[in-house]
Amino acid sequence: MGNSAWDTVTNRAVWLADGVAGLPAGLAGGRYRCQACRERLVLKGVKPGAKVAPYFSHPNEKACTRPQQEAQLDADTEVVIRLRDTIRAFPGFHADVHVLGEDLDNPSGLPPVIICTHGETTVALEHPGPSLPDSEVLRRRIRAVREYHDGARHVWFLRKDPNQFRRRGSLTVRYDGRDEEHHTVAPTEQQEAIVAAGGQVYWLDGRLVLIPYGVHWFLHPVRPGQDWTKWPKWRSDPRADWRISKPSPARDANCWGWYPSPCRP
Ligand SMILES: [Zn+2]
Known part of the structure; x- marks a missing residue:
C-alpha cells in the first residue's frame, strides 16, 4: 500500500x-x-x-x-x-x-x-x-x-551514492590563494545525457553540494631549445597541465572535478 x-x-x-x-x-x-x-x-x-x-x-x-x-x-x-x-x-x-x-x-x-x-x-x-x-x-x-x-x-x-559516480582520482586546485584537493570522477552516460541536454548535475554530500566542472588534460608545447627526451620517466612531466570548462563540464572533458560548496540554509 x-x-x-x-x-x-x-x-x-x-x-x-x-x-x-x-x-x-x-x-x-x-x-x-x-x-x-x-x-x-x-x-x-x-x-x-x-x-x-x-x-x-x-x-x-x-x-x-x-x-x-x-x-x-x-x-x-x-x-x-x-x-x-x-x-x-x-x-x-x-x-x-x-x-x-x-x-x-x-x-x-x-x-x-x-x-x-x-x-x-x-x-x-x-x-x-x-x-x-x-x-x-x-x-x-x-x-x-x-x-x-x-x-x-x-x-x-x-x-552521493556509489551508483551515482565513478571516482577517478584527485586534483590539486589553486583556489583563493590556497591549494585545495578536489576529487575527480568519470561521469556516467546518464549524467552526460543530462548535461548534453542543457541540464545541470550536482551531488548532495551531507551539508556540501558537489559542483562539477570539466577537466581537460593537455601538454604544454615544447619550446625551442628544450629537450624533454632525457626527462626521467618516474618524474611527473612538468609540461602536463589542465584547463577547466565551467559552469557546465564541456562534452569533450577528460573527466569531471568536484568543487565542494557548503549548502546555504
Ligand atoms: Zn503497484
Whole structure:
C-alpha cells in the first residue's frame, strides 16, 4: 500500500499526507496510477466518518506486483515532498510536485519533479533515488519538462551514492590563494545525457553540494631549445597541465572535478 500515486488527470503526484481534499474517491475512471506497476489505484477511506485514513489500494486490495519498486518510489517521493516543503518555506517561492515524461506502460522509476517558481524564474528540480534510469528515459523526462515550461532550468541533485559516480582520482586546485584537493570522477552516460541536454548535475554530500566542472588534460608545447627526451620517466612531466570548462563540464572533458560548496540554509 503506497502513500503516493500519479494523478493522470492533473499530472501531479498525490501525496496522502498532503490531504486528498477535492479528489474524487474510488477508481475515479482510473485516473490514479501506481508509480511502480502502473495499475489503476482506488482511493479509499475518504467518506465522512470513514474509520481509516485515506489510502490508495490496488484493485481488490491486492499487493503491488512490484513491491520493492513501490517502497523505493514511496521513500524517494517522501524525500522530494520534504524538499518541496523546504522550498515553500522561503518567501516568494512556489513549489509543486509533477509527474512528467511518464507513460502508462514504462515507469521511469523517477520520483516526481519539483517545479519551483520565484517571480519570473522557473526551475525544475530533480532529486532521484539511489540510481538513475537509462539515458532514453532521462531524455523523455527532459523533453516533458521542456514542454511543460520552456525555458525552465532543469537541475538534478544526485545522491552521493556509489551508483551515482565513478571516482577517478584527485586534483590539486589553486583556489583563493590556497591549494585545495578536489576529487575527480568519470561521469556516467546518464549524467552526460543530462548535461548534453542543457541540464545541470550536482551531488548532495551531507551539508556540501558537489559542483562539477570539466577537466581537460593537455601538454604544454615544447619550446625551442628544450629537450624533454632525457626527462626521467618516474618524474611527473612538468609540461602536463589542465584547463577547466565551467559552469557546465564541456562534452569533450577528460573527466569531471568536484568543487565542494557548503549548502546555504
Ligand atoms: Zn503497484
